[in-house]
Amino acid sequence: MSNPLRELTELEKDALQEIMNIGFGRAAADLAEIINLHVILSVPHIAVLQSDEVISYIHNQIPDTTDMSMITQFFSGKFNGGSFLVFPHGEGRKLLRIFDGEMALLGENYDIDVLEKETLVEVGNIIIGACVGKIAEMLGDVVTYAPPRFFSQEQIFETLDDVLNESDSFAILFKTVFNFEQYNVSGYLFLVSQHSIMPWLKQAIAEFLGPYE
Template identity: 30%
Template sequence: MPLLQINEDHRDALQEITNVAMGQAGDKLARLLDTFVVLSIPHIEVMKPSDIAMALHAIDSNQSVSGVCQGFIGGGIAGEAMLLFNDTSFADLAKLLDYKEHLDEQAERELLMDTTNVLFGACLQGISEQIDMDFSFGSPTVLGQHQKVSDIFDMANTKWESALVTEISYELEGYNVNCDLLIIMTADSLDLLFKKLDYLIA
């Protein structure tokens, strides 16, 4: 099966939409943590699951990470959002959230979910508003804790052969906190998504 393609007009339009949505999510995170959030330019490609671990910008593929995913669907567009946290981020994240308990795996999971809820909610809402679609969301699921990126993506490997992947990295200025947020849209969603983008471009 040939890999799907995205043309430059669609990529530019989606990048602009994602920039706005990610900016809103970054602003919410900055307010929550009372610190400056540095965002990368969205990187948009059609990928196979095996390509993703190599493509992550904020996280070295050999580093230990923890990940959360949340499915979304609405009006013929479906996909999932994934957040991968560098495991070195947890100590600083706990400080920023004024978390006083001992930082065991359960506490890290809570920090992961708190941050994920802020980023996923604001980002996916920002995208859905701009393309004029309502998304409904599944429950967030922890993909894994303290694993290599490639192991986390092995777990997701069976869900899709290729998809449109938008990746953006977040860093907190002055802290050792960095994460990669991925928005993965299924191949079946792309015809409708590209029609929406054509309408916005026109």
């Protein structure tokens, strides 16, 4: 257990916490300023887990998994991994109100499930982009994104099962709870990174800490 690269030291953990706090704060400020989307992001929680514990961890974090929907988007750079934006118990549907004005033009022939999916894809990847982008930026990296994908109900845990069962034995997990004031929508954002980024991450944290030492 004492392989130093497997674990973050307390100082590194605190620093990473700080990076996440600032990063998410900036992401929220930019979302409000640039696209007028007001989101509150909770203080993020960071955990280093065995890969096979990730799913049960996520499962345990969400008290009510009924009527759940999820947007996933993979990102790559030195900071790489997957982001999972989870809307439990029908919260995602409330985001449809973002398009209220335009929705009126669609008439009545539309399937609400399809609209929810398209809305979450469209809005979800902006939120993911803001959060992941800002953290990467603070760690001195630039990431690129794969197209977002939408999953609902039982597909969600199957998907998590598929993508998280990496050969890598550890995963670094970041969790935040978000809330859109305007729409009274809340959910979870999980970022899961493979353990292989650890050497780079430690280096990036050291550089972040540099000026303070």
